[in-house]
Amino acid sequence: MELERNHNASVLNDASPKNSSRLGPHSGLPKYPTSAAVSSSSLLLTIPGKKTGLLDDVRSTGWLDAMKSSSPTHMFPNDSGTELTENDIAYRNWMLKYPSALASFGKLTSYAKDKKVVLFLDYDGTLSPIVDNPDEAYMSNNMRLAVQNVAKYFPTAIISGRSRDKVLEFVGLTELYYAGSHGMDIMGPVSPSTNTHENCVRSTEKQGKEVKLYQPASEFLPMIDEIYRSLVEITKEIEGSTVENNRFCVSVHYRNVEEKSWTTIAELVHDIMKNYPRLRLTHGRKVLEVRPVLDWDKGKACEFLLKSLGYSNSDNVLPIYVGDDRTDEDAFKVLRDGNQGFGILVSSAPKASNAFYSLRDPSEVLEFLKLVAMWKESSAPQL
Numbered sequence: 001m002e003l004e005r006n007h008n009a010s011v012l013n014d015a016s017p018k019n020s021s022r023l024g025p026h027s028g029l030p031k032y033p034t035s036a037a038v039s040s041s042s043l044l045l046t047i048p049g050k051k052t053g054l055l056d057d058v059r060s061t062g063w064l065d066a067m068k069s070s071s072p073t074h075m076f077p078n079d080s081g082t083e084l085t086e087n088d089i090a091y092r093n094w095m096l097k098y099p100s101a102l103a104s105f106g107k108l109t110s111y112a113k114d115k116k117v118v119l120f121l122d123y124d125g126t127l128s129p130i131v132d133n134p135d136e137a138y139m140s141n142n143m144r145l146a147v148q149n150v151a152k153y154f155p156t157a158i159i160s161g162r163s164r165d166k167v168l169e170f171v172g173l174t175e176l177y178y179a180g181s182h183g184m185d186i187m188g189p190v191s192p193s194t195n196t197h198e199n200c201v202r203s204t205e206k207q208g209k210e211v212k213l214y215q216p217a218s219e220f221l222p223m224i225d226e227i228y229r230s231l232v233e234i235t236k237e238i239e240g241s242t243v244e245n246n247r248f249c250v251s252v253h254y255r256n257v258e259e260k261s262w263t264t265i266a267e268l269v270h271d272i273m274k275n276y277p278r279l280r281l282t283h284g285r286k287v288l289e290v291r292p293v294l295d296w297d298k299g300k301a302c303e304f305l306l307k308s309l310g311y312s313n314s315d316n317v318l319p320i321y322v323g324d325d326r327t328d329e330d331a332f333k334v335l336r337d338g339n340q341g342f343g344i345l346v347s348s349a350p351k352a353s354n355a356f357y358s359l360r361d362p363s364e365v366l367e368f369l370k371l372v373a374m375w376k377e378s379s380a381p382q383l
């Protein structure tokens with residue numbers, strides 16, 4: 001599995017930022033204009049030529065392996081004093097490399113001293129538990145309150161694979177910044193620093209607030225709508241499958257599909273993708289995600305938002321990104337490579353990551369956010 005290999009290759013030995021000085025695909029006839037004709041051409045990714053046409057590509061390219069491993073079995077370390085299982089031991093060993101952000105909170109606050117903390121939060125599996133029905137992935141009121149509290153003190157952005165409107169509907173907090181469609185639909189602060197970006201426009205959101213909208217994949221909208229309709233059509237006979245239109249990308253869910261039909265679903269999606277060389281496929285948690293071939297992801301979205309906030313190349317900022325999914329790794333990597341903050345991986349199973357710290361599940365994310373707000377409240381100057 002390519003992603004796993006990449007992560008293993010890029011994970012550093014020292015999981016703590018302490019040693020850091022700052023902190024720390026497809027061919028076929030194109031149906032749409034080629035890169036020369038699109039305004040975001042500088043963001044277009046080059047995808048290696050696809051091997052010619054066999055259906056067993058699905059197996060040879062590792063799609064099925066990736067589908068099977070896309071949502072790891074949950075393992076809960078045994079804290080009750082009884083004998084540890086192999087899984088418990090594996091998780092504990094893994095935590096040596098990715099320490100708990102709760103247990104390491106003192107250390108984290110020492111990095112944050114005299115810096116402006118900026119919080120980036122993924123939605124599904126981070127703020128809301130993973131559930132069978134994507135339309136019912138609600139976050140708890142306690143979580144909402146905790147996010148609202150941290151946002152009083154720190155610029156806070158939600159970075160999700162969902163459409164921006166959908167994630168805003170779930171979160172319901174207008175004081176935050178939002179990046180939907182894996183960062184391809186950003187609603188951020190108005191600032192002159194990002195005005196030079198193409199596809200960047202000022203807008204007024206429903207509550208009258210002036211915001212900046214950045215949608216680097218806007219010319220892909222007709223293509224995304226078209227493939228969404230085709231995916232709905234071809235998967236309609238597969239019991240349990242659902243297709244979600246996330247505006248600039250599409251999710252094909254197979255969480256509720258019997259495992260024996262996964263090959264069929266993979267082959268159907270693979271076949272359709274052959275007609276769309278300008279779209280690519282990534283894997284999430286029991287979901288296949290179709291998105292534009294664009295050099296833009298959650299990591300780029302973080303960089304864009306930091307720049308909009310006036311913090312690019314700043315030593316005085318500590319960005320913290322909390323996420324559970326493979327797509328969050330792009331953001332973890334940006335922070336790690338830039339020595340400019342750290343990622344916190346939400347996972348109850350060991351996995352290679354570019355994050356520095358870990359939290360086990362959304363309930364620990366809640367505790368973490370509460371601690372962050374309490375820390376700020378207790379360190380605020382008394383009037």
Ligand SMILES: O=P(O)(O)OC[C@H]1O[C@H](O[C@H]2O[C@H](CO)[C@@H](O)[C@H](O)[C@H]2O)[C@H](O)[C@@H](O)[C@@H]1O
Nearest residue numbers: 123124130131132134137160161251255285287
């Ligand atoms: O970036 P995220 O906010 O984590 O969004 C990633 C995908 O999340 C959703 O799917 C996942 O959560 C669902 C609800 O718990 C679950 O049923 C599904 O199996 C998971 O893959 C969302 O529905 C997708 O569109 C997002 O791309």
